Amino acid sequence: MNAANIPLDHLMLLSCMIFVIGLAGVMMRRNVLYILMSLEIVLNAVCLAFVSAGAHWGKADGQIMFMLILSLAAAEVSVGLGLILQIHRKHGTLDVDRLKELQG
Amino acid sequence: MNFGFPHFMALLPVISLTVASVVVMLCTAFFRRHGLIAALTLLGLGITLACLHQQSGIAAIEVTPLMQFDRLSVFFSAWILVAAMVVTLLSWHYFRTREGLSEELYVLLLTATLGAVVMVSSIHFASFFLGLEILSVSLFALVAYPVTSLTRKDRSAASPIEAGIKYLILAGIASAMLAMGMAFLYAATGELSFSGIQTMLQTDAVHESRNLYAMGGIVMILAGVAFKLALVPFHMWTPDVYHGAPAPVTAFLATVSKFAMLVLILRAFLFARGDHPEAVIAVVTGVAAVSMLVGNLLALQQNNVKRMLAYSSISHSGYVLVAFLAGMVASTANAIKAEGIEVEAIAFYIVSYLLTSLTAFGVVSVLSSGRERVSYSRESGGNVDAETRDTDGLQDYESLFWKRPVMASVFAIALLSSAGIPLTIGFMGKFYIFAAGVTSALWWLLLVLIASSGIGLFYYLRLVLVMFRLPEGGHDGHGEEVMAPAQTTAAALVREIPVGARWLMVLLGGVILWLGVYPGPLMAEIRDILVAMRVAG
């Protein structure tokens, strides 16, 4: 089945939904690890949107953006994991609600 | 697509920065010598600056569809590099006496600068996103930096980690929004370059049903941008991250990272001359007004200097948005002949902002560096160790002028510049904003600006006063409760300051004053560049 046959609106709606699911995950999960994973979901939603838009316009740009986002997401996650490691070492927990030293 | 010698030459600064970061990384692997690495970094930045200088006069040149090197990018890249060099010096001074391994920091600093330079010259969403992420990912690590060098004990360094992870999560959301916005615009127009999108949007080529995409995309992109600029409601990370990060990194965060984003939207703005949807203008107006007010309100009685400056940077973003709005209104209405004063205002203001915050955070950083002379009494503070704590409590600045007249004076100059008091570049920036606002008749917004400046005065002056307050015993009477900082009993951190750092700060303060008194050349330069841009565009 050709992706171009699927209306762009449907695809965009789908990616939007994934996007929202990811955001909801960021807001609701307390474990930093899950938050990072939710972020990945959000970024994947973006990727989907790019790819489908590229397909709609018949251009390669969408795919290129997809790859860019993918690689940058990876970098981001790796730094994030490094930080998670440190948090775990310092606090003995990954509960993000425990990180409230900076406030006011 | 052609790529010849001129293109290579144009790209040279970027290449030079890349090479520098690789070289520094390699050197770090072999020689763990702080001074050497810092010097190498400086050298790399210096060479890049020289490359920039060499192409300062050239005509605009597009290198691939992604980037365009022109006088605008050269001018602002130069400022970024200067700021990066100052931050390098500050970091060297700051981390020199702190324990742990800190050489990798410079690699990150270089890559972050690289990201900023890329952003400044990008004319395409791909390079925009790429530059932004290079910058951001480096910053995640930089903010949390001391953690990596931590070898033992205590929770004292918890705040940088906390700041880092907060920044990472929130910036992740913001980048995702930005990217989603790009995707939407892409879906609406099929273009990813600024000019292409502009053409498509302008020529009504966008299908009616796609208007929603375009609008949604613009708003999402604006949200991503607003996050970097710390505009309300995307501002909440600012104080925590500025507070938690080591002082030199905060300086970098407040200046280079924000500056690059501002330049980028300035460039995008140059493309986006024409009608702006009324809805967008309304939203931006609201965001600008609220940012000015909320930023200043939040800082009102803040006792932590870094947080206070963070809040103040929120309001500054609001101010600069006024100039953007003026441009939007002017190019929309076309009733008033715009003459581009708004763009000049933006350009001038961001330079003034860069200098001012660099100086302010620079002073905080210098004061936080070095070995302390007076030991910090345990019972007065919390669990924060004296050696790693930054000098950012209001009580640390008590009567600073009488102990460290130079640093206090420079800090006062920076604060007054932030407040927009004449004789400083901050005033000229504000003057520009007013001029822009007046040409577009944004009377109400300007009144909000005035009101929020009034609020701002309170905390700037409060800090200035704390610094200049006569030491105890020299004067009859005591300061009253209203203004007194948290505990005057807590011993303030007093550290040695090397001559070099002092001169660096004096230099920055001097530049603020010089450009405040005699801004003509800078104004002329900016106008030249923008006129050239208009001719080219």
Next chain:
Amino acid sequence: MLNAIACVTLLPLFGFFVLTLLRPPERVAAWIGCGTVAAAAAILFTITIGFLQNPPAEGHAVVHYGTWVGIGSFQPGFSAWVDMLTLTMLCIITGVGFLIHVYSAGYMVRDEGFARYFSYLNLFIAAMTVLVMADNLLLLFMGWEGVGLCSYLLIGFWYRDPANGAAARKAFIVTRVGDTAMIIGFFMLYLQFSTIDIAEILRRSHEAIYFNQSLYTVVALLLLGGAVGKSAQLPLQTWLPDAMAGPTPVSALIHAATMVTAGVYLIARTHPLFMQAPLAQHAVGWVGLLTLLIAGASALVQVDIKRILAYSTISQIGYMFLGLGVGAWSASIFHLMTHAFFKALLFLSAGTVIFCLHHKQDITEMGGLRKLMPLTFASFVIGCGSLASLPLITSGFYSKDEILIGAWNSGEMAFFWGGVVGALITAVYSFRLVFVVFFGAPKTHPDHAPTLNMQVPLVLLGILSVMGGAIHLRLDGVLPIGSHEVSTGGHGMISALLIVLPLVGVALAWWLYRRGITWTKTTGAPAAMLFFRRGWAFDALYDAVLVHPWVWLATVNRSDVVDSGYTAVARLTQWLYQQASITQTGSVRWYAGVMIFGFTLILSAAVFL
């Protein structure tokens, strides 16, 4: 020669500066103080004689010394207006002033503020001469305020007692009310005539193009306001009895002989305006009439010797106003002069009594001083006789006579009969005073005698009080023909009445005194008597209507309500800060939530707007 008229002002002024800056010891101060005034008087008499022998063609002369302020048509200068009215006033001021200076040198001896006293006194003479010589409104005002200032300084001369300070402030502020009305009148005159030159204004007021009945009436009433303030007439009379807190020679000079008659002078000087505004002139008469009756009634029942004299001053100035009101212009000035003589005499005699009785002023503690202080008694009787206008032998008789004839001729019978009743009251209270103080059994013995320099002025003033009636003022060139100079018949009857009346009054006083009715009781007295004694409760009225509300208003708003507006803004800002900083919880999930919520908000705003 006329140019030297400035010396009349400058010499005392010079004395003032010397005394203020150098603060010389007593004897030197006395010599400087009296010497400068004497010199001024001498110069003045020479000038006056020269003027009389060789009067200028227009009847007046203007000596211009310099510009004070010169802007467009507003050209007040330092210049002297010299005519017979001015010279008469100046002679009274410097002449009586000199005598009182000499007297003061004895009275104030060994006072710690001796030099200060003489400096103020000299300043007063200077200011008063400025007032009468002024040829323009602003200069007139300068003198007018200057005498007010000196009055203030001298009433409060013994500054250690807060009561004196209060009396001084009252005097200044109450007169200032009148001054304010007066200067508003000046504003109107300037607006109307575009000049502040008095002669020019008076000349133009006759011109048809400037004629404006209602304006003249308003202006004249405003000037009357100034006059009643300075001259302690109804309704601003309340300050004068309190002003007796000052040293007695001061009361003699300022609050009897000269300053308080400035109002009379002002009206006489600006008489063309009043003549153009009959309503206002009538008001002058009524003010005078009411004042003379009210103050006479109060004088009847006072127990403080100086207060009796103060009320009598108010009452006598009421006569002058009455005279002005009925158009007996020169009669008023004549009465002003004779009053200056005999009232100064009375005050100085009273001062001698007070001085010798160790600063006692209550007449109930006095008595039988006739034998103990014969000279004082003699001068007191002369003064009181003149005040009561005992026929033929006193100066007061001739002047009051003229005023009453004027009142008769004016056709307004209330003025005449009121004046007659007042004359009777005057005779009663003045001789009540004489009998209570000097007759009967001695209650207190004087412990020191008046010095020579106190006695000489008494004698001289006594002579003037007797002979003053013979002085013929040559005011015909300055003031119009007065109503008393017109013959309308019935004068014989009036003269007879006026000869008999004072005698009846004295007899009545003697009869009352013999019956022990002296109205001196302080407790258990009838309400009407207390009411009169309190000056018809004007003070209480003003306290209730003006002073207390003012003080209340001031106190209640001491910290300025306007500021609370700004404080509220500051509070609001702080409250907003607190609300805003609550949002900075430090929780990353909350931050993300706010971001996303805000984003949604903005998106929907952008899409739906």
Next chain:
Amino acid sequence: MMLLDLIVLLFGGGILAWISGRMDARFPRWVSLIVLLVGLLYLITHWVGADPDLADRALSGIPSGSGVWQFALVADWMPLFGVKFFLAADGLSLALLVLTFGLGIVAVFSAWSEITDRSGFFYFNLLWTLAGVAGIFSALDLLLFFFFWEVMLIPMYFLISLWGHEKREYAALKFFIFTQVSGLLMLLSIIALAFFHYQQTGVITFDYFSLRNTPLPEGVGIWVMLGFFVAFTVKLPSVPFHTWLPDAHTQAPTAGSVLLAGLLLKTGAYGLMRFILPLFPSQAAQFAPIAMLLGVISILYAAKLAFAQLDFKRLIAYTSISHMGFILLGIFSANALAMQGAVIQMLAHGISSSALFAIAGSLQHRLHTRQFSRMGGLAKTMPNTAAMGVFFSIAALGMPGFGNFVGEALVLFGSFQVNPLLTMLATVGMILSPIYALKIIQKVFHANAEAEPIGDALGEQARAEDFRFHERLSMGLMVVAILWLGVHPQPVIRLVEPSISALLVPAPVQVSGLAQQDEWSIGR
């Protein structure tokens, strides 16, 4: 060049005083005194020797018919915006410059023995404030004017907040925020004015003379004017913007109060006079009744408040507001008489209120209190101080013979031509002023010290010494000055005559010399 020299002298002198303070605490005051004396002499000698119309009109672009200008200096500053460094002085400026230096000396004298702590920085701030004030009085480029307007704030802020009394920090902050926020409104108006000028002519400039002929759009003009008006009336101050003043004046050190009352308030009056009427003639005429009403309210309301105060300096502070009301009234009467009165009032009030503050300050320095309840009977122990106190209180109540009276009387005579009703109300202020002025005399110098429970102050009063030589000197100078203004103000009037006639002529460029003459026949 002379004006630039003066300003540079003050700025440089400030730095010199600071540096010298590091050597010896007594040096700065001498440095300041010498700087001010030199400045005063320099000003006077140049002025006397100068050709009255020295301004090179071709160079400076001062149009003819705009008064007599001297010492013009024009240089490009920000060419992009047509901003020039443009200094020049006319009679009004020169009179105020002399006042600036004179009161500067008075301020130095009143700080002479009072300020011992960190005196170098103190005198630095003092001189920089004066530099800002001098700049205000001579700047003819609106942006330059604004620069100086703001430059003086920071040093003044330091003077109050560092060397002031118990609530100094609050007071200083209030002062700063009031003036700065209103200043921003003025900046907005300046820019708007320049913008409208640009719109019509295509020339962007902040030049005072060029902007004078800017026709403003209907409806906008009044708002532009209000920006200026608010800034100036905050500084003046007038009700309802006056509330910073009592705090600032009360809390400031003596020298600071002297500068505030004597000079800073005058900058507001100067601004009203120099800018509002000429730049916005029609709007000002339209607005005049309200402005005059504000003036009258200030006169009466502040007089009432002054009377209620229990604190010596606070009382004087409110009297300043009351007296400034006359200036507001006079300026908006817009005739030569009232304007002249306003100028005289500016000078006279500058002197008399400075003197009163100096007296109050010296009393506080000696008695450590400003409360009336803890004073009294000082005429006995401190005769010279008392004499001066009485003298200047009487000056303040508007006694003829003193400069204040000439000012007030001229204002009232002038404003009566324009608005009799308001003038009559203002005249009522003449009743209220003795009420508070005599209160000072009574509470501080008169009455009996021993009669009231004074507590520890009694001992201090007994010990308190009278004025010292330098205090007597500065007081003597002020006495002479205020009497001179009172009996012979004509030189001042002649000096400012051309300025005022130029201010009152709506459009100086079109007006010929003849028409200007007519302006003098005021009245009917």
